[in-house]
Amino acid sequence: AQTVTQSQPEMSVQEAETVTLSCTYDTSESDYYLFWYKQPPSRQMILVIRQEAYKQQNATENRFSVNFQKAAKSFSLKISDSQLGDAAMYFCAYRGRNNNDMRFGAGTRLTVKP
């Protein structure tokens, strides 16, 4: 079974600074999808960024980028120029290419200090 591990329960960053959230996963599949979701206090899950495993190029969405290391099964999220609105729970998630369900990590609570 696939597992997703987020080893940082909490992280803190100064406004305008950069922070990296870690995620590792375990799978025997060769093709899959990885996601980072943001969950603010409203509890609405918001997709931040998505990476397809067969693509070597790291995904980027404005201030958000990932460092995808397939051999190491690592998928970290970098947030640049952190903003107060970035404060939330961040979940790393895995979905196999032939599976429909998504597996989530335990989450990292990000605090942004003004």
Add this chain to the structure above:
Amino acid sequence: GAVVSQHPSRVICKSGTSVKIECRSLDFQATTMFWYRQFPKQSLMLMATSNEGSKATYEQGVEKDKFLINHASLTLSTLTVTSAHPEDSSFYICSASDRGTSLKRAFFGQGTRLTVV
């Protein structure tokens, strides 16, 4: 973008009663919907996968007779918590995948906070 609407957002019910939660895909056809449960300060735990026109697939440890799932159309799935107990109090979230990009993208509902008293 695709929208998934979940209703109600909050519900309080008495022990022993049943509660129905609806999950609708508003602008796309969802062949598959997923139901998650999230305890405070914890991650989302998949409860079951709902496929349109067929029986739901439940994760290990989830009581299918207690958590009834119906996916009668391509835009609606319902989760019914039967004979609710206080330990069923939790945050329930649905997500849906569309036919076109079913494995690349999942859209989440707003969630339902269930409190059983």
